[in-house]
Amino acid sequence: MRVLSPEDVDRVALGAQFLACSIDPTTMLMYSDMTRMAMTSHTLTLASLDDLAPDDLVVAVGLVSQGLLMAEMPPCGDEMLGCLAAVERAVGRRAAAIFPLAAANLNAIVPMLTALQAGLPVVDADPMGRVFPLISQTTLNAAGVNIGPVALMGANGERILIEVGNARRAEALVRAATEELGGWAASAMYPCTVSQLRDHGVIESVSRMITLGHILESVEPLATKYRKLSDALGTSRVARAQVAYVESSFGPSDVALPAQPSSLTLSDDGNGRIVRIEIQNEILMVLVDGAVAAAVPDIVTLIDPEKASVVSLDDVRVGDVLDVLKTPADPKWYEPEGLALVGPAAFGLSLAETQP
Structure with a gap:
C-alpha cells in the first residue's frame, strides 16, 4: 500500500479537474481542505488490488446531484460514512476498502475523506476512469455487476436504502430520491469483490490523477507538459x-x-x-x-x-x-x-x- 501525502491530495484534485470539463471549485476546495486537515491525525493509504484478498468487499462512494451546487447546501462531512454503513448492513459484510464512483471531478476527492473517517484504504481503481453523468454509465454495469444496494444520505441527515440490482432502474430511483433529499446526496453503491473490480474496473485510475497533477503543477513550459501528457496518457x-x-x-x-x-x-x-x-x-x-x-x-x-x-x-x-x-x-x-x-x-x- 502507498501512503499518500497532502501534496498527493492536491495532485489528485488537479488531475480530477483535467478529466472533467465542468467543476464546482468551491466544493472541491472544501473537500480537499477537510481531507488535508484529517490527514494531520490519520494516515491515508492507496491500495492496489493486489494488496487485498480476491473475495474482500469493496464499495464505491460518491456524490450524486440533481443540479444543486453543494456550496448552496454544504455537507456536514460524515454523510458518506452513513451510506457506507448502510450498504455494509444490507450485504452483511464489512468493507475492506472503498473506491471512487468516478476518478474525476469532486468524486475523486470525496472517497479520500471517507477513507480517513472509516479507517480504510482507497482502492487504486474506479468504474469510470473519467466522469459520466449517470451512475449506470460504469464499466461494472457494462460487465453485469449489480449496482445495489444503493444508500443515499442528504444534507438534512435523511437516509434512503434502495435495494435494486438493475442500474437503469437504480438511475431513475436515485435521481428521484436525490431531488427529494434537497438536490444532492452522498451515496454508496456497487458493493463487489476485489476480483470483480480487478476484472471489470479501470485500474490505477487514482495513480493516474496523481501523475496528471504532477505534470499540471510543474512550472515547465506548456509544450513540455503536453509532451508529458502525450507520453503518460x-x-x-x-x-x-x-x-x-x-x-x-x-x-x-x-x-x-x-x-x-x-x-x-x-x-x-x-x-x-x-x-x-x-x-x-x-x-x-x-x-x-x-x-x-x-x-x-x-x-x-x-x-x-x-x-x-x-x-x-x-x-x-x-x-x-x-x-x-x-x-x-x-x-x-x-x-x-x-x-x-x-x-x-x-x-x-x-x-x-x-x-x-
Whole structure:
C-alpha cells in the first residue's frame, strides 16, 4: 500500500479537474481542505488490488446531484460514512476498502475523506476512469455487476436504502430520491469483490490523477507538459482556437440526462478551421470543419494556453483562446458493451449525421 501525502491530495484534485470539463471549485476546495486537515491525525493509504484478498468487499462512494451546487447546501462531512454503513448492513459484510464512483471531478476527492473517517484504504481503481453523468454509465454495469444496494444520505441527515440490482432502474430511483433529499446526496453503491473490480474496473485510475497533477503543477513550459501528457496518457491537441459563439442548445434530446445540451463554436485563426464542441454535462463531441475529431468516450479537456490551466465549461466566454485536448478513455469503453452505455448514440448523437 502507498501512503499518500497532502501534496498527493492536491495532485489528485488537479488531475480530477483535467478529466472533467465542468467543476464546482468551491466544493472541491472544501473537500480537499477537510481531507488535508484529517490527514494531520490519520494516515491515508492507496491500495492496489493486489494488496487485498480476491473475495474482500469493496464499495464505491460518491456524490450524486440533481443540479444543486453543494456550496448552496454544504455537507456536514460524515454523510458518506452513513451510506457506507448502510450498504455494509444490507450485504452483511464489512468493507475492506472503498473506491471512487468516478476518478474525476469532486468524486475523486470525496472517497479520500471517507477513507480517513472509516479507517480504510482507497482502492487504486474506479468504474469510470473519467466522469459520466449517470451512475449506470460504469464499466461494472457494462460487465453485469449489480449496482445495489444503493444508500443515499442528504444534507438534512435523511437516509434512503434502495435495494435494486438493475442500474437503469437504480438511475431513475436515485435521481428521484436525490431531488427529494434537497438536490444532492452522498451515496454508496456497487458493493463487489476485489476480483470483480480487478476484472471489470479501470485500474490505477487514482495513480493516474496523481501523475496528471504532477505534470499540471510543474512550472515547465506548456509544450513540455503536453509532451508529458502525450507520453503518460496518449493526450493530443486537437486545436487551438478562439471562442466565437456559445449556444444554449444544439438540438432536441430524448436522453434523460440531468442537464440541457449546449455547444461552443471556435475559430482557429491559424488556418481558419471551425471547431464545434457539443456538450451535455460533459463534452460529447468535437468537430473540426464538420469532421469528428473526438467523441465520447474520448476525454476532452479545455486548457488556457496562457495560464497552462484547465478551464471549466462554466468559465468559458466569447473571445477566450483555448487549447482543445483529446485523451483516450480506458479500453473497456471502446468495446461494444462500453460503447452501448457511453458512446455517442447513448447521448442521442449520430456520427453519420455530423459528417460533411
